[in-house]
Amino acid sequence: MDELQRICISLFGCMAVLLSAVNAFSPNVDSEFTFLLPAARTECFYQTAIHNGSIEIEYQVIAGAGMDVDFSVISPQGIHLISEFRRSDGVHMVEPTEAGDYQICFDNTFSRFSEKMVFFEVIMDNQANDVGVDDEWAGLGEPESLLEYxxxxxxxxxxxxxxxxxxxxxxxxVLRAFEARDRNLLEDNLWRVSFWSCVNLLVMLSVALTQVYTVRRLFDDKRRVCS
Structure with a gap:
């Protein structure tokens, strides 16, 4: 029975992740996403835009050796609008947008062994929606005053x-992404400091033992007195 409950919980969790992924990149909605980019791989995401709007894209590499990826944005017509190489973060604005799906790609093919954790955020600004909201407000009526406002x-x-x-x-x-990145950097630096400190300690002990052995050999008289 416990095994069946765990399977049901796992299925519901997978469905929730899929639904959130679908809603995260729906048109006219701001979204943020954190994902793991494997070594020697490229991951692309698609964002639907309307005509004469704008898209702001901000990304950060928060974990992984080197803390860098290649980044590109491709228009619905297949034109490379933005291309960056071996960068750890960046902020870009695309305006005015064309109607269609924009391709947002992160490339880690230059790294053969290290995977990267990447956070990015897409902010949509659609003027058509703003106009529609204004029309709704305008159609509410024309009161002279509403509680003196x-x-x-x-x-x-x-x-x-x-x-x-x-x-x-x-x-x-964005601050949470910066915090995660700084924490990963601190943990990585702590591991390096601890590793090289142990190496230096072993080298110092080896040198000390070698010196003691050498000094004792110098004062060791191996001559034997013949009777």
Whole structure:
């Protein structure tokens, strides 16, 4: 019975991951994603965009030897808009966008043994949606006053609060990625320091024992007195 429950939980977990992956890159939705890029592999993601919008892409390598990947963005027409090589992070803006699927690729083929953990965020800004929201606000009516506030003032205030909250969320996500990257760097550096400290200690002990042995050999009189 316990085995059956574990299998059911695993299936539900897989379904949740698939649904989140599908929703993460749906059009008109900001998304962030962290994935493991194997050695000698290339991973590409697709983001749907509308005409005359904008896409902001920010990425960071948060774990892996070298902390670097190759990055590229390809337009729906197959044109390489952005290409970077052996970079650990970057921020890029594509505007105005074409209608179609943009290809976001991370390349680790130059590394034969080391896998990389990559975090990236896609921020969508669609002017058509903003216009639709404005039309909805405009169609609510034309009251002279609403609790001594104009409808336009309320809309501007709510839009400002929404933008600031969204920007705060994005900054917190980026700071978490920076924290994970710094932690991995510290752990990697700690391992290196510990390893080379042990090597230096072994070398010092070997040198000390060699010196003691050499000095004792110098004072060791091997001559024998014949009777």
């Amino acid at each position: 104009k409808l336009e003032d309320i809309r501007e205030t709510m839009d400002s609060v929404h933008r600031r909250l969204e920007r705060s969320r994005q900054m917190q996500t």
